[in-house]
Amino acid sequence: MITTVLILLIILYLARSFYKDHVENPIDATPEESTVVEGNFTPKTLAKYNGKDDPKVFLAVKRVVYDVTMGKSFYGPGGPYENFAGRDASRGLAKNSFDLEMLTPLDQPIDKLGDLNKEELESLANWEDLFENKYKVVGKLYENDEVVNGDVVKKE
Numbered sequence: 684m685i686t687t688v689l690i691l692l693i694i695l696y697l698a699r700s701f702y703k704d705h706v707e708n709p710i711d712a713t714p715e716e717s718t719v720v721e722g723n724f725t726p727k728t729l730a731k732y733n734g735k736d737d738p739k740v741f742l743a744v745k746r747v748v749y750d751v752t753m754g755k756s757f758y759g760p761g762g763p764y765e766n767f768a769g770r771d772a773s774r775g776l777a778k779n780s781f782d783l784e785m786l787t788p789l790d791q792p793i794d795k796l797g798d799l800n801k802e803e804l805e806s807l808a809n810w811e812d813l814f815e816n817k818y819k820v821v822g823k824l825y826e827n828d829e830v831v832n833g834d835v836v837k838k839e
Contacts, residue, residue, distance in 0.1 A: 723835050724748050725827045726771065726789045733769030734759030741821060743771040744811050746793065749818040771824060774799075777807035793826055 720732070720739060729748060732741035740752045740759045751758045751768075758764045764772070766781055774794050775785035787794045799807065829835055 720750075721821045722833050723830045724822050724824050725830050726787070726791075726793065726824070727827055728830070729771075729824060730769045730789055734765070736769075740768045742767045742769065743824040744773050744776060744814050745796075745807070746771075746824040747811075747814075747820055748822040748824055749814045750821045751814075751818050753818065772810075773807060776810040777803040779806060790827065793824060 720741075724741075724743070729741060729743060731737050732739050734740040734752075734755055738752070739750060740755050741748050741750055742758060743749070754762075756762050758768050760768075762768075764781065766783060766786060767775060770786050771793060773796055774787070775781060777796065777799050778785060796804075796807070825835060
């Protein structure tokens with residue numbers, strides 16, 4: 684009798700674990716299950732996707748915007764790369780620096796990265812490859828005056 688009860692408890696425990704891991708786990712939720720934001724971003728419109736103001740976490744590398752929400756533990760609040768959330772992370776990634784000085788102010792032109800040396804450009808290329816292979820592209824990054832209501836406009 685006790686053996687039967689123990690076996691039944693083990694089966695219930697395993698079934699509960701399976702259910703929690705495969706049915707309830709929000710980490711397994713695919714991006715298609717939630718609203719996907721795509722489009723043309725400026726530094727100012729990208730800033731809200733920092734994991735605090737919006738649950739999604741986006742960042743840009745060389746003007747390509749990636750949805751890094753899957754890696755929120757790295758790029759979101761409290762993560763080692765949280766400074767890059769909602770921002771153009773290109774300079775910081777190239778220089779392997781998390782310093783706030785690596786970020787261009789939101790109201791300034793996008794960093795052209797013209798002063799990076801060969802090693803920094805190689806580092807940035809490696810990061811770019813990682814993002815291209817791991818995260819979904821959700822848009823492009825444009826200057827603040829190049830996008831109006833989500834549409835790209837020519838500078839005058």
